Amino acid sequence: MIARGTLALLMTAAIAVPLAGCGEKAQTSGQSSVKKSDAKAWEGAPNDPYAVGGWKAGDKDSWETQMKTRAQQGQNEYNRSAAAPADAKPQ
Amino acid sequence: MARMKFLCDAERCIECNGCVTACKAEHDVPWGVNRRRVVTLNDGVPGERSISVACMHCSDAPCMAVCPVDCFYRTDEGVVLHDKDICIGCGYCSYACPFGAPQFPTNGTFGLRGKMDKCTFCAGGPEANGSDAENEKYGRNRLAEGKLPACAEMCSTKALLGGDGDVVSDIFRTRVLQRGKGSEVWGWGTAYGKPTGAKS
Numbered sequence: 001m002i003a004r005g006t007l008a009l010l011m012t013a014a015i016a017v018p019l020a021g022c023g024e025k026a027q028t029s030g031q032s033s034v035k036k037s038d039a040k041a042w043e044g045a046p047n048d049p050y051a052v053g054g055w056k057a058g059d060k061d062s063w064e065t066q067m068k069t070r071a072q073q074g075q076n077e078y079n080r081s082a083a084a085p086a087d088a089k090p091q
Numbered sequence: 092m093a094r095m096k097f098l099c100d101a102e103r104c105i106e107c108n109g110c111v112t113a114c115k116a117e118h119d120v121p122w123g124v125n126r127r128r129v130v131t132l133n134d135g136v137p138g139e140r141s142i143s144v145a146c147m148h149c150s151d152a153p154c155m156a157v158c159p160v161d162c163f164y165r166t167d168e169g170v171v172l173h174d175k176d177i178c179i180g181c182g183y184c185s186y187a188c189p190f191g192a193p194q195f196p197t198n199g200t201f202g203l204r205g206k207m208d209k210c211t212f213c214a215g216g217p218e219a220n221g222s223d224a225e226n227e228k229y230g231r232n233r234l235a236e237g238k239l240p241a242c243a244e245m246c247s248t249k250a251l252l253g254g255d256g257d258v259v260s261d262i263f264r265t266r267v268l269q270r271g272k273g274s275e276v277w278g279w280g281t282a283y284g285k286p287t288g289a290k291s
Binding site: 037038041043048050054063064070071072074077 | 092161162164166167168172174176177214215216217218219220221231232234235236237238239243244246249252253254255258259261262265266269
C-alpha cells in the first residue's frame, strides 16, 4: 500500500517537474502600469531651495495669484515701464 | 484660473534660440532631443518670420487620443503630461502631433528609440514635486516653485509668452493695441525699413 502511494507521488512529481518548465514567465516589466497620481503644482515642492517666495505652498489661491503676478511683472513690459503714457507709441 | 498656454509673437521673435537654450539647460535635455525649437518661415527673405514651437498642451490632445498605453494625463491647469514608466516608446504620439512635439532619445549605435520626451510646461511629471526622480525623468518643476516656464521667462524680446491663458491674452492684447499693426509694429519694419518695392 505504502509502495503504491510512494509510486503515485513519484509519478506525480515526475510529471509536474518537466511541466513546470513549460510555464509562462510574467511578461510585465515589473513597473507599475497604472498611472501615478500627480501632485498639484500649487502644493509646492517641499524643501526645494529654488522655490520663490510671495506665495504659500498648499494655498491654491495664493499660487494662482503668484502665477498671474509673475506673468504680468515678468512678461508685460508695459507694466514694467509704467512711466510711459498709456497712449504713447513706441519709437 | 484659465488654462496654461504659450503664445509666440511672430513680430518680436528674432530667432535667437534663447528659449531653446533655456529649456535645454533648465531640464538637462539630452543631445538629440529638442523640447522646443524655433521655426523660421521664408528664411533669408525680407519679411521672414520666426516662431518658437513646443508642445501646445492641446485641449483635445491628439497624442492622448492615440496613445495605446494611455500614458498621458492633463493637470488641472491644462498642462498635458505623460508617465514615462508607462510609455513604451512606440512613436504613435509623434505621428499624431501636428507640432512635432514628442521627441525620442536616439542614443546608441543603432539609434534605439527611447521613451518619449516632450515639453512639460516646466511642470515635471507624476513623481513627487521637486524630487530627484522627477528631475531625472522630466526636468525641473518650476510651476511648483512658483515660477513660469523657463523659455518664456528667458525670452529676451518677450516674444514668447507663457502662463495663465487669460493673462497671456491680456498682455498680447495690450501690446497690439499699443504698437499698432502691419508696418507700425516693432520688429522688422522698424529695424530695417519696409521691403524694397513694398507699398505701405
